[in-house]
Amino acid sequence: MIPVAFEYEVAESVDHAIELLGQHGDEAKLLAGGHSLLPIMKLRLAAPAMLVDLGRVNDLKYIRDEGDHIAIGAMTRHCEVERDQTLREHCGLLAYTASLVGDPQVRHRGTIGGSISHGDAASDLPSALLALEAEFVIRGPNGERTVRATDFFKDYLQTDLAPDEVLTEIRVPKLGSNTGWSYQKFNRRAQDWAVVGACAVVERSNGSISTARIGLTNMGSTPLRATAAERALSGADAGSIADAVQNADEGTSPSSDVAASAEFRRHLARVLTRRAVEQAVSR
């Protein structure tokens, strides 16, 4: 629980952060809420020589209604996402999912940008953002680019971010009145990471499902979409949901660990997807 010594710099702005990252190369790491980075440093599993603190970059802290979508600054804390009225009204899935992250202390420090950048398949927000088909705005020495959530998560703790880039904004759609959502997080204790989680965003028309988007938490080395179930659900009605989600685990590669075998995770993915879709169609 004693980290290796490191240097610390406060970034005054996004550009300043990019400049500091450029100066220190691979040795440097951005520090957001610190709730993923500091624990691994304390266990000496990571030992960056330089921490660049984004904590005082105030223009990364916002939640804005942009008409057709909502824009969220990367340094927005989980507790702010959880309580924001605009999100609750137009993108309830994200606000609700943020409320299930860790415990109140974690939600008061951890940020949405940190959670995405860390790229942990067991994190809750990434699978919600996949199901929402969110977009991420990234700035680097060569300017700004936008990446779709579906293209962002590459491998175990690997994302599309280059070492000298900063994730600045997250864009999520406003969900219409015909769109229902649900997140089913299955964990052992209230504050735990998900053993498995399933997010559903479901568009209804005339009593059946027109499209369904399913995001799965902790079912492989990255957050995943349950594409086979999504296909089977299109056109399904309340009576056929259970059948349609039978392949919710198709294309996943869950791990076996002390909490669950891969087999049990696959079973949970099917149960949770069914429950998520059932709840989504009813609200």
Added chain:
Amino acid sequence: MTEAPEKFVGGGVLRKEDPALITGRGNWVDNIRLPGMLHATILRSPYAHAKITSIDVSAAREQPGVAAVFTGKDLLEEWDKNPTANPAAVTGYSLSLAERENGGASVTPTADSTSESPVSEKTHTFCGWMVTEDIKVPDHLPVAVDEVNYAGEPVAVVVATDRYKAQDAVDLIEVDYEPLDVVTNMERAIQDDSPLVHEKLGTNKSYTWELENGNVDEAFNNAEVHVKERYIQQRLIPNAIETRGVVANPDPVSGGYTVYSSTQVPHILKSVLATYCGIPEQRLRVVAPDVGGGFGSKLNVYSEEVIALVLSRKLGLPIKWVEDRSENYLATIHGRDQIQDIELAATREGKILGMKVHLLADMGAYLQLNGPGIPLLGAFMYPGVYTFDAYGFSCTGVFTNKTPTDAYRGAGRPEATYAIERIMDALARETGLDPVEVRRRNFYEPFDEPTTTPAGIQYDSMNMQAALDRVLELADYEGLREEQRRRREANDPVQLGIGFSTYTEICGLAPSQVLAALRAGGAGWEQASVRMLASGKVEVVTGTSPHGQGHVTSWSQIAADALGVSPEDVEVLHGDTATAPWGRDTYGSRSLAVGGVAVHLAAQKVVDKAKKIAAHMLEAAEGDMEFEGGRFSVAGSPEKSVTMPEVAAAAYLANNLPEGMEPGLSEDYFYDPPNFTFPFGAHICVTEVDTETGKARIRDYFAVDDCGPVINPQIVDGQLQGGIAQGVAQALYEEAIYDEDGNLTTGSMVDYLVPGAPELPNYTLERTVTPSPTNAMGVKGVGEAGTIGSPPAVINSVIDALSPFGVTHIDMPASPWRIWQTIQEAQGREAGSREADLSGRPAQTEEGGEA
């Protein structure tokens, strides 16, 4: 008529300890900062079993801020400085009986004659309970020299000006290990071809201890019904909120040392440190400052305490060592880890005729203070609250390459209670009786005088019928069964289970003669001094060492009632061998039934003496004196009276005392209890099990406990709530898992699941009161009752919920995964092997596609 004086025992006195603790003004070991203090950090073995072929500390020594680096070899001479000719003379404690005979801080290893090692070779040990004459005791050095035997064993120690520098230097120590074969599984360890944890001992069996009462064979031969079960007591990690820590401070003036340690047992620690390190006991002072929980894990003497003390001796400076949580999981004792084979012989009507129990108990790699004795505490509790004639018990202690085990809340009794309360449900199934009825048929008739049990001890008093009747009423048993029927009929994915536990347990450790008969190394008395001061204030000195139990409050209530003062006026001194030199410390639910009674008896002695002085002051006969509400008066003439403070003032002024009386009003009492005490109770756990996800949620928990008269209801409720929570933790959440190589895979709080408030139900707690005839206050003890009573109630409720699937057994912890697997298997479906999945560290599997 005078108004009845206020009594505090039994009343709702708020805990005196809390204001300081909840406003951050506690004084923990890690808060202690002494001038010149250095920090020790320990390099621990990453291997569960290996030869150390070389250690290179040169780079670590070069680091800035590093004062010294020691390997096990460098410290060897420190362990052989024991000048104590007769360790039995070390107050109240001897490291072992064997050692008493041999006269050294060591025991002679019971090497078999074929062994190469000379019989005279000195064996170092922290173990104080040599349960059998031929127990095998491994050499246990605080820092390993040639061989490591569990992952986490100390290999070297760095002393530096701060913790960060010390940790950096630890990372620079280079050790070459030659890995040896590892054994982590007890059943494997007792096979002839198993790798040996300690080659020298020639076996992994430490001891076998047996007990037999009545004619067991006959009972089993004649019985119509036999039930045989195997239960696994998984290994648990105690998780005190404050990890261990120690500061050792040399005193250049006296040549002595003060040791501050986060311990439950400052007095035992002092005795063992004196013997182990060869420091005369009058030069050692041990202080237990505020201690943030122990649960048995701090009822021990650890390598790090010895290391800090000898380093302070070597370097002449204060040395601090504070354990971090990762270390705590490896270096502090674990609990439970037993395999229980239990068998009942009974009649068709469900009346028990006999019981057989055989245990394998995992000692881990070494014997800690009481490690071998823990299963013996259980040996006497397997018969539980049921009376029958024949009982046979045996236990084999086994070495494995894992962290040593020792006392963890309940220590042997939760294991025993779990087994008997599980097999009672199996007997109910076998005989077609309701679990309530099968229990009733085997209860003792209520009694209030010592009654002999199948295990040959004497229970003090019991009324199970009253407790069970009340808990059934509280829970609305019929209503619950009705709801269960409805859910079963509706095929509800969430099923309801109702689980019982009717238990007793053994408190008030312990009559010194009984301890000696069990070959335990320590005495079991407790000591108290009560000093009535001339100001009307009171000092109570106790040998118990509270670390969350609220002794300061409860002892104040006891003294206040005896002396007729307010608890506010009572100061309780404890946990420092300079102010409280005599004590046997806090564990085994002993503090009230032994230490609290000692306070009561010392206070009575004060009153007796004060009565003589008062009579003298009032020129009345002692026999005519009445004492009430802090005032002595003459029977029949209440206007003639003196108050306790007036008497105290007279006692210290000493110019008007009865002829020949010593001045002062301070009395001591050494109380050695004549018997144990036996609280009991009836618990009902109501659990909803989601049969799709396997998640069990406790909806309600009803408990009617009887711990005799209650001193402080709030403290008793707190002990029960925390105790039940720890039982629920074992039943549903916690499990220390090792992989085949002996790595602890549940090495942090992410994987080792300590439940919190959201996972726990609201408890409905009530009490019956059956006083113990054993002691003057009738009190029994309550520190472990909840942990002992609850695990079988929880598991029985889970099995009850799953019984429509044909489930009759599940092991602890009943995790979602395990519940799901159990349902699958009961229905003849494949669910994969948990063992296979648990055998390695979490691994990513590559296969995609269909399951």
